[in-house]
Amino acid sequence: MSGSRPERSATMNRLHELRRSVVNHFVTGLAILSTVVVLVPLVAIVGYLIYKGASSLNLAFFTHVPAPVGQPGGGMANAIVGSGVILGLASLIGVPVGIFAGVYLAEYGQGTHLGNMVRFTADVLNGVPSIVMGIAAYSLIVAKQQHFSGFAGGVALAIMMVPTITRTTEEMLATVPHAIREAALGLGIPKWRTVLSISLRTASAGIITGCMLAFARVAGETAPLLFTAFGNQFWSFDLNQPIAALPLQIYVYAVSPYDEWHRLAWAGALVLIAMIMGAVTLVRIFSNRGALQGGH
Amino acid sequence: MIEPGLVKIPEITVPQEGSGPVPEAHVATEPSAIRMFLQQRSAGRWADSAFGGLMLLCALSIFVIVLLIIFVLVANSRLSIHQFGWKFFKGDQWDPVSGDFGALPFIFGTVLSSILAVIIAVPLSLCVAIFLLDICPRPLRAPIAFLTELLAAIPSVVYGLWALFILVPIIRDQAGPVLEKYLGWTGFFIEPNFGVGMLTASIILAIMIFPVISSISRDVMKAVPIHQREAALALGATRWEMLRMSVLRNSRLGIIGAVILGLGRALGETMAVTMVIGNHPDISKNLFAPGYTLASVIANEFSEATGDLYLSALIEIGLALFLVTIVVNAIARLLVWAVTRGESARHA
Numbered sequence: 001m002s003g004s005r006p007e008r009s010a011t012m013n014r015l016h017e018l019r020r021s022v023v024n025h026f027v028t029g030l031a032i033l034s035t036v037v038v039l040v041p042l043v044a045i046v047g048y049l050i051y052k053g054a055s056s057l058n059l060a061f062f063t064h065v066p067a068p069v070g071q072p073g074g075g076m077a078n079a080i081v082g083s084g085v086i087l088g089l090a091s092l093i094g095v096p097v098g099i100f101a102g103v104y105l106a107e108y109g110q111g112t113h114l115g116n117m118v119r120f121t122a123d124v125l126n127g128v129p130s131i132v133m134g135i136a137a138y139s140l141i142v143a144k145q146q147h148f149s150g151f152a153g154g155v156a157l158a159i160m161m162v163p164t165i166t167r168t169t170e171e172m173l174a175t176v177p178h179a180i181r182e183a184a185l186g187l188g189i190p191k192w193r194t195v196l197s198i199s200l201r202t203a204s205a206g207i208i209t210g211c212m213l214a215f216a217r218v219a220g221e222t223a224p225l226l227f228t229a230f231g232n233q234f235w236s237f238d239l240n241q242p243i244a245a246l247p248l249q250i251y252v253y254a255v256s257p258y259d260e261w262h263r264l265a266w267a268g269a270l271v272l273i274a275m276i277m278g279a280v281t282l283v284r285i286f287s288n289r290g291a292l293q294g295g296h
Numbered sequence: 297m298i299e300p301g302l303v304k305i306p307e308i309t310v311p312q313e314g315s316g317p318v319p320e321a322h323v324a325t326e327p328s329a330i331r332m333f334l335q336q337r338s339a340g341r342w343a344d345s346a347f348g349g350l351m352l353l354c355a356l357s358i359f360v361i362v363l364l365i366i367f368v369l370v371a372n373s374r375l376s377i378h379q380f381g382w383k384f385f386k387g388d389q390w391d392p393v394s395g396d397f398g399a400l401p402f403i404f405g406t407v408l409s410s411i412l413a414v415i416i417a418v419p420l421s422l423c424v425a426i427f428l429l430d431i432c433p434r435p436l437r438a439p440i441a442f443l444t445e446l447l448a449a450i451p452s453v454v455y456g457l458w459a460l461f462i463l464v465p466i467i468r469d470q471a472g473p474v475l476e477k478y479l480g481w482t483g484f485f486i487e488p489n490f491g492v493g494m495l496t497a498s499i500i501l502a503i504m505i506f507p508v509i510s511s512i513s514r515d516v517m518k519a520v521p522i523h524q525r526e527a528a529l530a531l532g533a534t535r536w537e538m539l540r541m542s543v544l545r546n547s548r549l550g551i552i553g554a555v556i557l558g559l560g561r562a563l564g565e566t567m568a569v570t571m572v573i574g575n576h577p578d579i580s581k582n583l584f585a586p587g588y589t590l591a592s593v594i595a596n597e598f599s600e601a602t603g604d605l606y607l608s609a610l611i612e613i614g615l616a617l618f619l620v621t622i623v624v625n626a627i628a629r630l631l632v633w634a635v636t637r638g639e640s641a642r643h644a
Contacts (some may be wrong), residue, residue, distance in 0.1 A: 024534035031431055034423035035440065038510075041503050042447050045458045100354035108348055109355065118355045120629065121362055127557065127625035128618060129564025131591050132365065135598070135614040139368040159361055166358065188328075192347035220451020223566040223591070227599045247453045254457045255571060262461070269454045276449055 053270025089154030094161030102169025153229030168210025516550025553631030
């Protein structure tokens, strides 16, 4: 250094050191400050949600259907059940397709062009806005049938689940040691048995985690249901009819002008969050017990 | 357990080199009993190809989904595409009554709110990523990372609910007057301020895309080899100098990818934005003014759209949104892959 630059005086050197140290501490402080700034809205959202939601929550919320406008009381029992029905249908379609596609990527298409293309498409599909899925399901199913239906909502959510599950399944299978597979193949077990009984079983904890995360993600989706499931003020389990869903009901109540409905929207949001967090926490406990850990 | 004496190990005769002609290939003419048993039990070849075919079918279904979405959107927006052509994206009139549709106000609203959100979220996300990687004491690391990822698990509609009842009054009564007083001269903050508008939407979007940007940029920063950090520190660099020289510089492509991924998320975000942006097709640089985005116009008007042209115009907006987010996401994925070599593209 001293060769190319003129000699610095001792004071200059000390000033230089001081500047470096100040910048270093400044950046450290900035990082800590921004973390605090980011945690504030999180705490504010969750805290206010619990405060407002818990004060509006009662037994009627879980047992009654929505009351007509102007009448106090009422609940979202039909929306909770409706959400369950739609999510059940979505999982029924999305989970097998997602897992099998992941198996293909990890066990068959590793390193092939087709495999890379599928992987890339899945990643891109993951970023497609949920409202577009809603329009697609509308155009494919609702427009043909001429009426809104829970089935269309389930399909829209299923499409959203597939890419997430595919990618986690693939990543979990990639962590299964090759030696185990080779041992099975060496015993003369055909490949399909090896995949089912060795690879998938070894990675099962991680794959279940992936499925639950995908489930939690679509459980709160509103946009794809707006013009597929559409919502319903009454009890209905018919997949061929409009069906109520918790996120939809929260949206409708939140943008309404009635205080009573706002109260119910907060309660609904609390229940929805509790369900999603419950799923995520369960997954964490579950995945920590398995041989191969999932999650983040 | 098989006792050692029961299994006869066949003697293997290794042909001696140079000792006359090699005998005819005499390798395992008779499959072993175990193998025959296993092959009988699980009809090997047939089941194998059927299983592989099923897996392939499911993998191909992802292509089919994308193609089907494109086909259905194009087919259903044919009417509007024929009627307006490229003018659709240049016209600033949105008048369902007279049948005049132009998407410019929505494009403007989407782009402005997303870019503002990215501007707010990026510095914060990078700071948090650096904090979690290098500064945070180890016992606090996992809980804080978990909390920031919790933000990603909150549904959009709940963000909207919170924004509508907490953020909107704050912007209207507390932050708004201050911004107007000190920054009113810029023309970005002009009364009247109802609380709902571009600014509120951008803030809630920033909160929503923060976990995406933060967690992916943390991954790409982690992917920087430890030697790079050690080398910088060994040369006497302070922590910031080390981060700047070896970590940030090496992972800049991946960080750009993370930011673009966040942008893609912001472009398509629907519910929270619809609830607080004011839903009025205006083009104005005033951030207090209400706006409208591509996604929110679909959410608001789709189920009450009357007439085929109206519906097909809305579907064309959906098609535009789909194509834009596909391109944005593809670019972002390629950038993140280039850095992490596809190891950690699970998030988002």
